[in-house]
Amino acid sequence: MSEAVAAAQTQSLLARIKGLLLKPRQEWPVIAGERTSIGGLMLSYVAVIAAIPVLAQMIGMLVFGISVLGVTYRPPIMTTLAGALGQYVLSLIAVGVIAVMIDVLAPKFGGRRNLTQAFKVAAYGSTAAWLAGAAALLPAISFLAILGAYSLYLLYLGLPVLMEAPKEKALAYTAVVVILAGLLFVVAGAITRPLMARPHGAALSGAFAGSVLSQDRVSLPTGRVSLPGGRQVDLGEMQQAVARAEKMTRNARDGAAAVVAAEKLAEFLPASIGHYRQVSAESSSVGTIELDGSRAEARYVLDDQYIELSVTDIPMAGPMAAIGAAMQVRGERKTATGYERTHVVDGAFVAEEWDQTTGQGSYTTMAGERFLITATGKVADMKELKAAVAAARPDRIARLAG
Known part of the structure; x- marks a missing residue:
């Protein structure tokens, strides 16, 4: 060259x-x-x-x-x-x-x-x-x-x-x-x-008291690690999540982790959300060697306002979500007109975005450590988006995980 x-x-x-x-x-x-x-x-x-x-x-x-x-x-x-x-x-x-x-x-x-x-x-x-x-x-x-x-x-x-x-x-x-x-x-x-x-491993073994490295098995460190902001990570929970990830990977490979049909997910989309009426609905599934999943979505309208509610099944999100919860992943960004926030509530991921000027936002939570329930749209306030997610009955959706 x-x-x-x-x-x-x-x-x-x-x-x-x-x-x-x-x-x-x-x-x-x-x-x-x-x-x-x-x-x-x-x-x-x-x-x-x-x-x-x-x-x-x-x-x-x-x-x-x-x-x-x-x-x-x-x-x-x-x-x-x-x-x-x-x-x-x-x-x-x-x-x-x-x-x-x-x-x-x-x-x-x-x-x-x-x-x-x-x-x-x-x-x-x-x-x-x-x-x-x-x-x-x-x-x-x-x-x-x-x-x-x-x-x-x-x-x-x-x-x-x-x-x-x-x-x-x-x-x-x-x-x-x-x-x-x-x-x-x-x-x-x-x-x-x-x-x-x-x-x-022996060089820094003192920094990880309780960790065990044997010829037959590798164990992660145990105990709790303090993070900035006063948060702590339970390394025992982290190790359990990794074990679950390995099990779910094997299940996916062997076909045991079946994706819930999109038509079944659609049953959790209500005909109405408060005064909002459903005007359209669609569902789709994808099955590849890289990722399996399904999704059902519906649109609701009230005058010039709207809500788009979706339920997505991603089986491989389960162990990942567990690790994120163990790490207490969170983040927030505030602006002059709104905010963006990601945090963990009762062990489940929650992502929020709101713009007060436009009245637009989104609210996403996870059910059963694999189902993403998302509400986006132009509404009066964030409460309406949260109500939309609640209308999908996350507790019942979680039961589909088995």
Whole structure:
């Protein structure tokens, strides 16, 4: 490769990063129209940007080490290199897995399946998170890691453009992708981390009192871990959730985790919600090697206001939701006209969005650790959306999980 070509590719890469970070609304339509292959995008963009956090973390560990209670530990070079290589490979695989999720979920949110476009969203949407990984290089700038959350915004803007999903469903689409992808990798990390740490487990055994590494079985640490904000994670519950994830994966592989028929889900959509009357309804199912699911949705109207109520069955969401609940996942963003909030209520995920100016919002909860019940629309207040979800009888839907 000549220096001129290399320079041109570098400029193109930098221009793309700048566009995504500074002008994402204008950049996504440009990306949507570009003709590229998954392999080409993987080599020219993902393989380069995904290396940033890996290299930063590797250099940071070798130079600054790991500090715990005033004691600094610097892992051996070969150990660090092996870990970095494993992390890098998993990062590349992660993009592909997220792309498949985005592609399979597209029809459920009014979009169109296109794996290449889904891969673009997964690859370019991860840009901010990868760049934020550079914070691992210097402890003094570790607070910059929070900028990685900007990738959620990139995903939110990119999904409706590339997957042709309605904008009003972009938040729900984003939430489902983030929850499924995030919790899937928590499961993967919880399973693989002890395995990767086994050869050198004794070096930091004091930091994980109660963890057991035997030749026959790998056990996760036990006890509770404190998180910022006073929250605690019960590692025992986390281990149980991982075990359930393994069992559900086997059931899915053996055909034992049957998806509830969309027609059955439709029975939980009432003919009316208060003064709102049902004007249309539809249901669909998808069955692939990557993901099984079904969905029923209905639209309700009252004068110029409306509610769209849906019930979605995603069996593989069960163990992921359990892990998220154990981690007490939550987040909130307030604006001058409303808010966006994700939290856990009675062990179930809840996602809310409300804009007081437009009177539009959405409310999503989970029943039976696998059924997503979502109400979106233009209403008088959030109470009407919550009432719509309650009208679907989440307690009875949960019984379908068996």
